[in-house]
Amino acid sequence: MHDETTNIDQTLLFEAVLYASGELDDSEAQEFEGKLAGDQVAREALAQAVQLSLSVTGEAGCRPSSSWREQARKRLLSSCRRRQRFFAKKSYRGHPVLWCAVGAAAAALLFAFIRPDAPSPPATNTSREKTTTVAKEPAPQTSESLDPSLVIFSPTTEAADYWAELHATDHLEKAHGEQTKRKQRLEEMEKAKIEERGPRPMSILMP
């Protein structure tokens, strides 16, 4: 299963043998290294060529010392534990996007319930039937009887009306003008009264 060294082209194997033993000139060696960059068969061929060379020198069983394993194990397992701890914390805290969504939903609910001019909940069919039978009058057009698209936009138009009223200054100017006229009239009346009474004695004003 893991031994993929069986079907290696002999020419490639020989090339690998020459490369491993340093018998290729620079350009040939570079060309072979180019093959090693992307060709798995060439890589397998080189591994096999080295095994062949080691067999020749009686080192077929040659393995690296165990020290590398110890260090690699330590590094890999510690990074593995770090990753596990990181993901554990993440799952406990939850994803920030999730919390944003929860916050937005809560805000939307709050807005829907607290809004002072929120339309009253739609009447049930039975209550509506009762009103129609008692009053026998054409019911005023409510938001439910309007076109659905208008219903959706009704809060927006109401808000716009309030806004327009707040910003309209005509009625304020009119009221201000009336108040000033009234003041002038009162002042004139007071002057006329004083003229009728004549000048006030000084003793009253001065001790």
Add this chain to the structure above:
Amino acid sequence: MTEASDAELLARFHDGDAAALEAIFERYERVLYQFLLGILRDHHAAEDALQETFVRGLEKLEGVDPDHLRGWLFTVAYHQAMLMKRRQKNQTAASPLSAGPGDQASLLADANPGPALAAEQKEEAIRLRSLLDQLPDPQREVICRRIYEGKRFREIAADLDCPLNTALARMHEGMKRLKSMWKQNHA
């Protein structure tokens, strides 16, 4: 018992299973080491590159198909080896690659094997010599000239007055025979 697939071993390793990591090491250690040795021609450098290959290869597995772990590790090993080779070239003007032709076989061998390993290697060499005598002449000629005289394949081909590929083919065939004889002797 069936052997666990690479995907299974990787999944277990991600769960922190050290035994799965050992199994991955065991599966790919030798072949990757040989590959790295082929490029770097130095045991210590190959060992360092092997460690980096496993660490980097197994840490950065995002987007890698677990069933193609072998190819992925070879890719990482190649890049690691090339990186080390460039560093070697920059650090030392006198690279081991520039050694004489007679030193090629010894470049692949460990320069300082431990006493136990040295004794074992010596014993193996003696056994190998006795097996060599059982090979057909053309194959034995090539192998002996290569091992004991340290000649290049081109030189051997010139000596035997045959094409280079013929010398290589004789070497290859001879090695296959030697291997099977070795297995029979050690069975």
